[in-house]
Amino acid sequence: MEGITLQHYLFLAALLFSLGVFGVLVRRNALVVFMCVELMLNASNLTFLAFARDSGMDVGHLPALFVIAVAAAEAAIGLAVIIAVFRSRGTVNVDDIRTMRL
């Protein structure tokens, strides 16, 4: 435990966040894209907590809790949207769901 420092946490968080961004940008399955967004949120959580732990200020936990709550709500709505889209179009491939251009 002694060898693990703030930098390690931040590096891990950055790695996770980059993975998430990469996934959001390149994956075609809406469900996977959605999971990648969760990954980015959790990466940011990890950053908050790492800093809170390092500085000893407990107030740093608050944003993390807040993000978890928001993520839960988002998961509920997002999954519902995905299911609705699947029902109406029969696919969850984002390349096939292009409604922003006629």
Place this chain on the structure above:
Amino acid sequence: MLVLALAFNPFVDPFPGAPENIAALLWAIIALPLAGAFLCGVLGRFMGRANTNFVACATVAGSFLLSVCAVWAVGSQATQYTSPASGAPVRWALWLDLGRWFAAGDFSVHYGLTVDRLTAAILLVVTGIGFLIHLYSTEYMEHDEGYWRYFAYLNLFVAMMLTLVLADNLVLLFVGWEGVGLCSYLLIGFWYQDTEKAWAGRKAFIANRIGDFAFIIGMILLVLLLGATEKMGRETALGRTNFTDIGRARAWLTSLHDQGPLNVEVLREWATRIPPEGPRTRSGMNLSTTISTEGPLQGKTFGHVLTAALLLMLLGAAGKSAQIPLYVWLPDAMAGPTPVSALIHAATMVTAGVYLFCRLSFLLVLSPTAMAWVAMIGALTAVWAALIAFAQDDIKKVLAYSTVSQLGFMFIAVGTGVFWAAALHLVTHACFKACLFLGAGSVMHGNGDETDVYKLGGLRKEMPWTWATFGIATLAITGIVPLSGFFSKDAILHGAHGTELHGIPWVGHTVYWIGLFGALCTAFYMTRLYVLTFEGKRAADARVPHAHESGFRMVFVLVFLAFLSVVGVIWGLPDAFPGPAGEKVALMEGYLAPAMILADREASLYETVKHLHDAGIPWGAYILAWAVAVVGGAAAWLVYRSWLPSRGGKPLPAPIALFWRWARHKFYVDEVYDLLIIRPFTLLSKGLYKVVDGGIIDGVGVGGTALVLKRAGAWLRYTQTGNAQNYATVMAVALLVSIGVVLTWVLL
């Protein structure tokens, strides 16, 4: 008529009422026809023909009655007001100041109306003859659908003409000046469905506008001139010593800013301050003083600027009064209804230029150069137009050229300083020329609108009243002795003959001989017109087999105007009435003396205009003038009654035929103007239209913007894929790049 005679007689009983009450009502003289124009124009269609006729005539009649009261009032010396510019009383005149119109910096203009003896004479012509022509029009226009439009325009014209006549400053005068031009345009193009008539209206308007532009510049020069006078007076501290009476000087400076520099009284007071040459003034400021104040006039003398301003006004007057070089619009203006030709293009509007110079007589006599120009332009126009009239076959065209020619005579009078003769000829000409035009209208009315004299003929029997009145008016304009035209024309020629302009003494004699030749031509072409229309046999190709005499209203007006043409002689009888200094003068000369007093005083004091009067009546000149009229008339009678018919269709001798062809084509002036001015101008306009408007503005400006946006859009369209991941990628990359840039910035 009794009222007219009384009004023109300055020696009758004074006006019974208080002059102030009449002065307070001067605005109504203009407001009545203006209200009539509004009523006819807005409600005329719903009121019906009879009501519209009534409104149009009644408003002008009311205006006439008020004018008669005003004229009666200025017949007495007790009628006077205090001049705002000098504090001295102005006698035989009324003034009404309705407050400030606008002020811009030091420049100010009032709604001011004034009636002096000169205004009075013109006022009666405008409202009196205006009323008669309204009355005539009610019958003349009885078959026209646009009667309400016609009477609205006609009433508006009268209102505008009265504004022009009554204005006490040049700016308000200019409002009337433009207003009558507008009404003239509207009425010439009254039958606008006919393209040719609509174009005639446009031609008139544009020719007038050219003159009006010169008039505006002339006014601006006058404003600058008075401003320079004030400044130089202040700077050299001569402003005070300049004026023998300090109170009077203060009054002038105050009124210069309150009433504005273009007020006639202010101008008049200025003219008394600025003598042509040195010794008579204590200030050292005179017309040959160089202007030293900063501005466009710096380095020029007062006299030069004044002459320039007056010459610009001459161009303005040439536009309105149809003189060379802008006379070409008037013959085409005959496209309008005939009563309009009588009122606007013979009796009133076209005399505005003459009126303007009579009004500014005190400025004109300060500049012999300007006077010489006015006289020469007038003389040349008088002969030029008369020669064209020789070969015109359209009855109205002949009368139009005759009007141009007669206006030339008035300009001769103005240019040689016999202003009263100009005003007298203006009045008598208004009577007989209105009678001639309305007679021509009556002829047209009874002959199915035929205007070609060769298709008329022999109307003497068929239209006796028209024949008689037309004959009398013809005799009057020809200058046969017992009629008004003889004395008014001779007053001009005699006055011109005896006039010596300072430095240019030959002008008086020259214009006299030219004018005499013009009188000869007048007698010839008027007799020709009369003979071809009324004498001989009825033409075989006449439009209607039998002409019918016009109805009561038209005939009444004709008779009345013929009557005026005869009795108008009383105003011009030489040496018949006592003048202001006790000598014997013509009635009109004595009547106008109070209005012309300053011009006369300047002329004699500075010797810019010398009137060499022989004592007594110039019998020799009279006999010559009378002989000229008789010879011209007899020549035309012989040529058209015996010589031409006796030739039986043989071609004319070559020189006469050549002259005939040229005169018939109006000496190709329209063609020359077309070639020299209109074509190049059209070409320039077309070039500007194609290059500047079409190429630069439309092509590069409007089209270019559209093209750039279109191309850019076509390229940018590829970035809009509709795929959220693409957009997100762009955002992520942009975010990365921004962070990179910021980090580089911070770290370095």
